[in-house]
Amino acid sequence: xxxxxxxxxxxxxxxxxxxxxxxxxxxxxxxxxxxxxxxxxxxxxxxxxxxxxxxxxxxxxxxxxxxxxxxxxxxxxxxxxxxxxxxxxxxxxxxxxxxxxxxxxxxxxxxxxxxxxxxxxxxxxxxxxxxxxxxxxxxxxxxxxxxxx
Amino acid sequence: xxxxxxxxxxxxxxxxxxxxxxxxxxxxxxxxxxxxxxxxxxxxxxxxxxxxxxxxxxxxxxxxxxxxxxxxxxxxxxxxxxxxxxxxxxxxxxxxxxxxxxxxxxxxxxxxxxxxxxxxxxxxxxxxxxxxxxxxxxxxxxxxxxxxxxxxxxxxxxxxxxxxxxxxxxxxxxxxxxxxxxxxxxxxxxxxxxxxxxxxxxxxxxxxxxxxxxxxxxxxxxxxxxxxxxxxxxxxxxxxxxxxxxxxxxxxxxxxxxxxxxxx
Numbered sequence: 053x054x055x056x057x058x059x060x061x062x063x064x065x066x067x068x069x070x071x072x073x074x075x076x077x078x079x080x081x082x083x084x085x086x087x088x089x090x091x092x093x094x095x096x097x098x099x100x101x102x103x104x105x106x107x108x109x110x111x112x113x114x115x116x117x118x119x120x121x122x123x124x125x126x127x128x129x130x131x132x133x134x135x136x137x138x139x140x141x142x143x144x145x146x147x148x149x150x151x152x153x154x155x156x157x158x159x160x161x162x163x164x165x166x167x168x169x170x171x172x173x174x175x176x177x178x179x180x181x182x183x184x185x186x187x188x189x190x191x192x193x194x195x196x197x198x199x200x201x
Numbered sequence: 202x203x204x205x206x207x208x209x210x211x212x213x214x215x216x217x218x219x220x221x222x223x224x225x226x227x228x229x230x231x232x233x234x235x236x237x238x239x240x241x242x243x244x245x246x247x248x249x250x251x252x253x254x255x256x257x258x259x260x261x262x263x264x265x266x267x268x269x270x271x272x273x274x275x276x277x278x279x280x281x282x283x284x285x286x287x288x289x290x291x292x293x294x295x296x297x298x299x300x301x302x303x304x305x306x307x308x309x310x311x312x313x314x315x316x317x318x319x320x321x322x323x324x325x326x327x328x329x330x331x332x333x334x335x336x337x338x339x340x341x342x343x344x345x346x347x348x349x350x351x352x353x354x355x356x357x358x359x360x361x362x363x364x365x366x367x368x369x370x371x372x373x374x375x376x377x378x379x380x381x382x383x384x385x386x387x388x389x390x391x392x393x394x395x396x397x398x399x400x401x402x403x404x405x406x407x408x409x410x411x412x413x414x415x416x417x418x419x420x421x422x423x424x425x426x427x428x429x430x431x432x433x434x435x436x437x438x439x440x441x442x443x444x445x446x447x448x449x450x451x452x453x454x455x456x457x458x459x460x461x462x463x464x465x
Contacts, residue, residue, distance in 0.1 A: 101343065104351035105243045118235040120242050122402050125395060126253035145226040153228045175253075177242075177401040179232060200249055 081108035085195035087134030091165045092197055095130055100199035108195040111184040119180040119196060123172040131180050131198045133166045140187035142194060144168045147179045154178060242405050244370040246350070247377035248292040248343060250396060254384055255296075257393050262297035265380050266290070268305050271462040277317050278416040281365040282461050284313040284353065285372020291330070291346045293380060295339050303334035303342055310349055317365060319356035323349055364416070367409045371424070372461060374402065379458045382451035389444045397450060400436035403428055420460050427453050 085106055092102050107119050123129055133144040144166045146155040156169040168180065184192045254260055267290050274280050287309050294302040307330035314323040326349040333341035350369065357366040378397070385393035410425050430453055434446040 101248075101347075103243065103246065104347045107243065120401060122242060122245055122399050124245070124250060124253040125392065126256040127249065143226070147230055147232070149232065151230045151232040153226055153230075155226075175395045175398045179230075179235065181230070181235075198243075200252065 081110070081193050081195055083136035084108055084134055084193040085197065087136055087164060088132045088195045088197045089134070091132040091134055091167055092130070092199055095132075095199055099201045100128075100130060101201060102197055102199040106195050106197045107182075108193065110191040110193050111182075112191055113184055113187045116181055116183040117194075119182065121178055121180055121198070123170065123175070123178050125172050125175045127200045128171045129169070129198055129200045131168045131170075131196060133182050133194060133196050135164045135184070135187075135192050135194050137187055137189050137192045138164060140164045140189070140192050141185040142166045142192075143183045143185055144196065145181050146170045147181065148174075149177045149179070151179075242402060244374055244402065244405075245377075246292065246347060247289040247373055247380070248295070248346075250377050250381050251292060251296055253396055254381060254393065257390060258388065260296070260384050262293060263299065265293050265383065266297045266299050266302055267293070268299075268302040269462070270305075270309060272464045273312075274316070274464070276418060277362075277365055278368055278413075278418060279420065279461075280313055280316045281357075281368035282372040282420065284310065284317070285350075285369040285374075286376040286458065286461055287313060288346055288350050288369070289373040289376035289380075291349075292343070292377075295342050295346070298337065298339060300334045300337055304331045307331040307334065314349075314353055317357070317362075318360075319353050322352045322356040326352060364409070364413050367406075368416075371406050371409070374406065375424070375454055375457055375461070378450065379454035382447050382454060385447050386444070386451050389447065391441050394442040394444070394447050397435045397442055397447065398437070400432070403432055403435065407432075419465055420457075423460055424457055427457055 085108060088106065089102070092100070096102060109117065111117060131144055131146065133142050135142055140163070141161070142164060143161050145153065145159070146168045148154040154170055154172070156171060159168040160166065170178070172178065180196065182194055182196055184194060271283065274283065287306060291303060291306040291310070294306060307327045310330070311320060311323055311327035314320045326345050329345045330342055330349070333345060350373065353369055354366040357363065357369075381396055385396070407425070407428050410421065410428070413421065431450055434450055435442060
């Protein structure tokens with residue numbers, strides 16, 4: 053009985069370690085997307101339609117990525133950025149095609165979530181700059197979703 | 202006591218604000234330095250444009266609803282283009298709150314998706330579109346149309362059919378532009394015409410089409426030629442797009458729209 057208990061304990065520990073390893077190694081952009089969608093959730097109640105399409109990838113600390121997006125005057129947009137790395141700090145900002153900061157003052161950053169709000173003054177291309185400011189990981193997954201109303 | 206509470210409340214609000222704001226973003230950046238790190242555009246859904254149009258004034262969406270079933274194509278690029286336009290037609294029918302047409306479109310989307318081998322991923326969405334239309338739950342229909350397009354494209358990308366996936370987006374964009382120009386042409390306004398200012402999207406589609414030499418079909422060549430015609434009409438920098446250009450883009454996209462739904 054004692055041996056059986058030991059065997060069970062050992063097997064459970066190995067299984068638990070395997071599960072933890074699996075979670076770490078298979079963390080992906082999809083996980084980051086679920087955090088970006090989590091940030092978007094309160095805005096859906098305010099009438100924002102969140103697109104199914106999203107951008108994603110991985111970045112090192114201090115690295116940036118630019119995303120070009122067509123925006124339409126008359127609509128209001130939010131861009132939400134998320135990562136599954138709890139201790140990472142991310143940011144997102146929106147610039148017009150001349151490189152001028154175009155976001156509203158209620159845009160925000162909070163740890164592994166960030167969001168940028170824009171009411172475009174003209175219809176055209178805008179640049180959404182995503183950045184991993186700090187992270188304990190070498191590479192940090194990110195995902196960016198957007199919504200409009 | 203009251204001033205103390207006021208100060209306390211202010212301190213709490215300030216604390217909350219500072220906790221959610223990070224370092225100040227630079228007021229200006231050099232866009233040219235970003236060229237190597239820029240990701241592809243996400244093609245806007247037709248209803249993103251229709252939403253902006255609605256804010257400019259009432260639109261009679263019913264006159265833009267199209268429910269004819271169209272022919273059955275065998276060439277996959279043609280099916281992909283048609284699928285994109287049919288999804289766009291779904292968004293128009295939602296704007297018009299036309300439940301029978303939405304339900305027909307749900308069935309049509311499923312048939313076309315099966316035609317290019319991605320029917321399985323669409324079945325639940327087609328069912329959800331029909332159910333939501335029955336309940337006249339337009340928000341859910343919109344959501345499911347978006348999911349349909351996304352699932353079709355994801356399924357295509359998984360089997361390395363990215364080019365077909367891009368044709369779905371192109372079909373939707375062309376149909377959306379056809380309707381946008383039709384609405385603006387009827388009641389011209391500078392703000393309405395400005396919605397056509399999409400030069401980067403046009404360039405995106407031009408690049409993608411150039412990389413599809415294997416799709417040697419008349420309709421693909423017609424679209425390529427048409428985009429060359431459209432480019433100077435909408436790529437006007439800070440200038441306004443005149444009524445004449447809107448009319449011209451409408452003629453071009455109507456011609457292409459008819460080509461997409463008609464057998465050669």
